[in-house]
Amino acid sequence: MKIHKEGRRILFFTLLALLAVNLLLFRLNAQNDTFNKIFAGASAVAFLLLLQFFRSPFRNLLTHEDLIVAPADGKVVVIEDVHEPEYFDDVRKQISIFMSPINVHITRNPISGIVRYFKYHPGNYLVAWHPKSSTKNERTTVVVQSEAGPFVLFRQIAGAMARRIVWYVNEGDEVSQGEEFGFIKFGSRVDVFVPVDTEIRVQIGEKVKGGETIIAQLKTETPSLF
Template sequence: MKYIKIHKEGRLILLMLLFILFSINIFIYLRFPNFLFALTTIVSGGIMVFLTYFFRNPTRVVEIDDPSLIVAPADGTIVAVEEVEEHEYFGDKRLQISIFMSVFDVHANWYPVAGKVLMARHHKGRHVAAYLPKSSHENERSTVVIETEAKTQILLRQIAGALARRIVTYAHAGRPCHLNEHLGFIKFGSRVDLFLPIDSEVYVQVGEETTGNETILARLNE
């Protein structure tokens, strides 16, 4: 029998919401007509089903022999594959691959490569729509720089969207990171940007769907 595994970032939220909705429905049941109780019960059930689905945590294991491959850090849609100037860390031209996550996508984020975390930094910011290019440097975001086993450095940026109000990042500078491990979680619609060396070989294009910890995005020239 299949069941939905809930991500740890959603367990407390779901328990609190269940208590609140249960209390509201009991109050309405005792004070108002039956049809209103039936309506609120249906609405409450719909809310719980949606949020349980949103915080789902599928088990995915990627097995690759080539450490130069970049694995998708998130579910979503490719919205950008382009050369850009990356100013926060590298200060030079990089290849940017951006994945937009709608509220219907899995919102857990995975490490795209194995290696060592060199930097993990959170920035406060705005909450414009995550599919807009300016969200990469204006929105609330977390930046993680990883050095691969071959000493190539890449940058990953978690970006909050119009609905997202919290970014969770598990990465810490100086610690190792591995494929199949969660890098973090973004709540309610968001985006993940990857900044790779300019000579990386890209395997995806704008409009393609990605599956986190499964889809191969690119290969580093190592």
């Protein structure tokens, strides 16, 4: 199993700390062998849970200029027309994917194109399914002009457990569909905003895989002959 770069430092120091505490217990509390074994078992389970959180599985990435792929693993929790105030200031179709603690928390570019806008917002840590988490929580906003023409906005949103969002893109970058654009440590949700005439390919409650599951298809912009 490949471990994501964002987890290697955390895992290394967590392993050292757990080993140190367990060795100390076995030396200072040798008479309570049962407790020491239970604590050692609990430490192993805790480390394995942390290890699986930072896993980075292989993906057969899908690339197509007018198809939008899931930006993260998780479950589709929102599909609706909403007013998007930060960049478009008009109505867009929103698709939201919630990531549970057992999901892979890598976030991927849903479309290829040029990054036209990027902004990081510090904020609160409401639970990810809270209606105001999209505008109140710590988050990043990325807008990509797709190769098909339309602009697509996607947003990393931290949740109640998440305390750090990592991103690898900036304005002006050229991004490729399915490649990593960030990581949300211990959280939690990604929103995608597309034109309202976009064909949605998923349903509420559907489980998706980042970089592999098609969630929508854009209407391509036909160039004018005049």
